[in-house]
Amino acid sequence: QSALTQPPSASGSPGQSVTISCTGTSSDVGGYNYVSWYQQHPGKAPKVVIYEVTKRPSGVPDRFSGSKSGNTASLTVSGLQAEDEADYYCSSYAGSNNFVFGTGTKVTVL
């Protein structure tokens, strides 16, 4: 299984929105509604911010939202804040009890 494709970087000014794409295939992203997004600050463990494509865990600000169209999932961070600067990884169920991560996107708040 190949890693899901994400852009290496994305950026925005405080208050703006940034959207990160995650492209897979019909065998992973397109085939299941089990796409998750993880935020990782340097030296820290990842933290889930979106699961099952659109759901937000308790405690995660509603500035974070997820969507999916075909084989591509997206994470949008609205109203960017300094603390949103981090690496973001998507993940998808890939069938046969396998999971696959995306290549990761570094979000910079300008």
Place this chain on the structure above:
Amino acid sequence: QLQLQESGPRLVKPSETLSLTCSVSGDSISSGSYYWGWIRQPPGKGLEWIGGFYYSGSTYYNPSLKTRVTVSADTSKNQFSLKLSSVTAADTAVYFCTSGWTHLVYWGQGTLVIVSS
């Protein structure tokens, strides 16, 4: 609230077996509710799923690592472990133990394992 903590050797020689243990507190690994697994991250690189299990079911591995990986549980100690055989420098990474359902909610702090002679 689940808490997970990795432990094990930080330095492993090439061709040997990497062994890590994840100690769990806050719930029993035999409760059957959670997925328990391992993720790794080479320095400066992305996340890679290694494998894991549901206690009531089977164990599942990344196909690219399947021939070298074993994940198992020790319910008496409320721990689960990772063994990765025939390691090379490419296996140098931060190894995280993790748990959740359709998504990974609980993570250990991660432990850096270096493969070097």
